[in-house]
Amino acid sequence: MKITGYRTLQTIHRWGRPIGDVNGVLTTGITDVPILLLTTDAGLTGIGLGAHGDIARIFPAIEGEDPRAVTALYDRMLASVFKSGHAGSVFGAIGVVDMALWDLKAKAAGEPLWRTLGARDPFVPGYASGLDYGLPLDELVALHQRFADRGFTGFKLKGGLDVAQDIQRLRAVRQVYLANSAAPAVMMDVNESMNRKQAVRYVDRIEREMDLTWIEEPVRRWDAEGHAQVGRAVKCAVATGENLTGLEQFTPLFAAGAVDIVQTGMCWGITHFLRVAIAAHAHNLPVSPVGYNANPVAHAAAAVPNHLATEVQDLAFPVGLRVDQDITGGGILLGSAPGLGIDIDEDAIAAGRESGNWSVPTGPHVRPERAGLRLGTEK
Known part of the structure; x- marks a missing residue:
């Protein structure tokens, strides 16, 4: 071939x-x-x-x-x-x-790819994460109720500008997951929006109110000493790595003891995830892939010994994609279709004439001018 x-x-x-x-x-x-x-x-x-x-x-x-x-x-x-x-x-x-x-x-x-990679069980544990910073509180709670209805026991919210508001949102969403767990996993992702001391103070405020499982990307992705400083000062784990492009970029984080939850961007592919997972395993660290359309790296997550949980960002799939997996039981149940289990309906794609773009000036893929340089709370 x-x-x-x-x-x-x-x-x-x-x-x-x-x-x-x-x-x-x-x-x-x-x-x-x-x-x-x-x-x-x-x-x-x-x-x-x-x-x-x-x-x-x-x-x-x-x-x-x-x-x-x-x-x-x-x-x-x-x-x-x-x-x-x-x-x-x-x-x-x-x-x-x-x-x-x-x-x-x-x-x-x-x-199926999970079997090719040597996995024994097609179920991949996950956590709910709705990219939900733009939702008002009632819509945020309703969204996470839908995740909870699928059996999830852990969730991650976006935050980082207003700690009082973030605590309110964490409390409200945590209440939803109490139906599934007496102690839901609570994560917060601030997407590189802080400097070191801001991150420490921010996490300290949250940890006075509740148990926090991890803080994600508190400082810039390459700042190994900064992540280590945050990690030494807080009780929760520090998660990072999704924006690192290549195994060599993780080396400073491992050397500095700067990461507790090793993440990979799902869009960087299967081999990258497998290699990062092995490196993390050698450092006795768990690995967690960040969510992406159709969850392709979940097949590899099923096959590594140190997989913690895979981020699930939505309960539906892109237009024209039929994906052989179920979001159920608090994770992803992979099917038996060959390969990634993705079929494409080109007619349905052609009919979906809308377009979208992450990188508009007000979108999440464009770094704000004052990111990491704010003195106080901003709405």
Whole structure:
């Protein structure tokens, strides 16, 4: 079997609500979902989800190759751009190709990817996380009630600008999950919006009111000493890593004892997650992939010994995607369809003519001018 070419599609995800964090909110609740289709001479097509604008730079490294040599091709893609570097959009393209390669490998074996990767159990524990900063309190509670109805016992909220408001929201949502657990896991994600001392003071205020499981990305993603300083000063765990592009970027965090919950961006692909999970395991640390459309890395999460919980951001899937998994029992129950278990209805995609964009000036993917430089509470 040889790789012969690729096609790109784009669909949308309708969230049905504003989504975002302290950096910005996308009020339309519609985001673009790029799809990569990797074709072969065997008639099989591999599917990868995520931005891959640099695919033309990456594809020559895999063209004509057998897609089943996934990890070798992953390193071949990295080697093909080593002079210019593999961060950002280039790493994203590599990750999307990697998803498609793993999809092909499992399809060629006629089995779901979780089984190809050696998992025994197709159930992946999760936690609820609705990208919910833009929701008023009543809508926030209603959203998390829907997650609780699916059996979740832990949740994560977005916050970081108004600690009193954040505590109110945490209390209200925690009350929802008490129906499923006497001690729900409570997480807060501030998306790199603070400096070190701001983060310590912020967590201290929350921990006076309730038990906090983790604080996520309290400072900038590369600030190993800053994460370590926060970790030494608070009782809860420090989670970070979703925005790091490459295993080598985790090394300073491990060396500084700066991370307690090792995260990976699901959009960076399967191989990246597997390698980070192994490195975390060597440091006796749990790993937790951050949510993404159709939860593709959940297949790999099922196969590693130190998986803690996978972030689940929504209970529906993008337009035109049929995904063989159920969100139930507080996690993701993966199905038995070959590969990632994703089927594409191109007619449905063509009919969905709306478009969305994370990176509008007021959206969560654009860092505000005064992020990390605020003296006090801001609404």
